[in-house]
Amino acid sequence: MVAWLLAVALPLKVAFIAVGQGDAALITSPAGKTVLIDGGPHEAGVALEAYLRTHASAPLDLVLLTHRHADHLGGLERVIAAFGTRLYLDPPFPHESPAYTALLGLLAARHVPVHEARLGRTIDLGGDARLELLGPAEPTITGTRSDVNANSVIARLDYKRASVLFAGDAEARTESWLLRRGARLRARVLKVAHHGSGYSSTVRFLAAVMPEIAVMSVGAGNDYHHPHPRTVARLQALGAKVYRTDEDGDVQIESDGEKLTVTTSREANPK
Ligand SMILES: [Zn+2]
Numbered sequence: 001m002v003a004w005l006l007a008v009a010l011p012l013k014v015a016f017i018a019v020g021q022g023d024a025a026l027i028t029s030p031a032g033k034t035v036l037i038d039g040g041p042h043e044a045g046v047a048l049e050a051y052l053r054t055h056a057s058a059p060l061d062l063v064l065l066t067h068r069h070a071d072h073l074g075g076l077e078r079v080i081a082a083f084g085t086r087l088y089l090d091p092p093f094p095h096e097s098p099a100y101t102a103l104l105g106l107l108a109a110r111h112v113p114v115h116e117a118r119l120g121r122t123i124d125l126g127g128d129a130r131l132e133l134l135g136p137a138e139p140t141i142t143g144t145r146s147d148v149n150a151n152s153v154i155a156r157l158d159y160k161r162a163s164v165l166f167a168g169d170a171e172a173r174t175e176s177w178l179l180r181r182g183a184r185l186r187a188r189v190l191k192v193a194h195h196g197s198g199y200s201s202t203v204r205f206l207a208a209v210m211p212e213i214a215v216m217s218v219g220a221g222n223d224y225h226h227p228h229p230r231t232v233a234r235l236q237a238l239g240a241k242v243y244r245t246d247e248d249g250d251v252q253i254e255s256d257g258e259k260l261t262v263t264t265s266r267e268a269n270p271k
Contacts, residue, residue: 186209
């Protein structure tokens with residue numbers, strides 16, 4: 001009886017945390033390993049820390065920064081100071097800022113191993129769950145509207161028949177690079193690129209992913225008018241259920257490896 005109880009796996013959990021205009025997602029693997037992908041903007045640090053106090057234990061196993069923009073790294077200093085992490089990964093594409101320098105200083109002071117998030121790296125999360133880096137692009141993509149965005153980490157999470165694609169702030173050029181190289185893009189959940197902006201989520205890319213569930217991390221009334229209505233329409237035309245953190249709050253997905261269950265912290269718009 002005891003052996004049977006121990007054999008029951010915990011679900012995989014992926015939470016897209018409402019951090020305003022920015023990104024933050026927490027993965028909790030069936031083996032209990034935790035990965036924080038991005039940490040939202042600086043202003044969201046308090047709320048992010050509060051979320052993690054309820055949903056994770058210290059230290060985190062991995063903090064993965066998709067790219068060095070403030071709306072992705074701003075809350076990380078506070079979170080890493082509070083929780084610590086066993087490993088920190090970020091992409092090699094440079095983008096200096098006082099916040100990034102402070103983050104690196106904290107990681108050094110805490111003796112956290114800092115590695116490059118490179119294409120092809122896989123991270124075993126235990127219990128059949130694994131995270132694979134499908135990007136940043138190699139060679140580096142240059143000459144785009146935002147090369148920092150274009151060279152975002154693209155990560156896919158697989159657990160049996162559940163899959164989540166984290167598209168960072170990829171640009172259209174990143175998407176065509178992924179398509180050209182035949183990356184394994186088909187995924188049941190998509191963290192929509194770049195807050196649902198009109199600079200990514202091309203028709204060809206979305207058709208290759210074919211998500212059942214699409215999540216956009218956006219701030220209410222943001223200055224960028226994210227998400228772009230065309231992006232929302234494209235996802236809905238493919239049959240995806242669209243969630244957005246400005247309306248739904250935290251979007252939490254659980255899976256036993258087959259079924260996906262979504263709960264939101266706000267009942268904004270019944271789907
Ligand atoms: Zn962003």
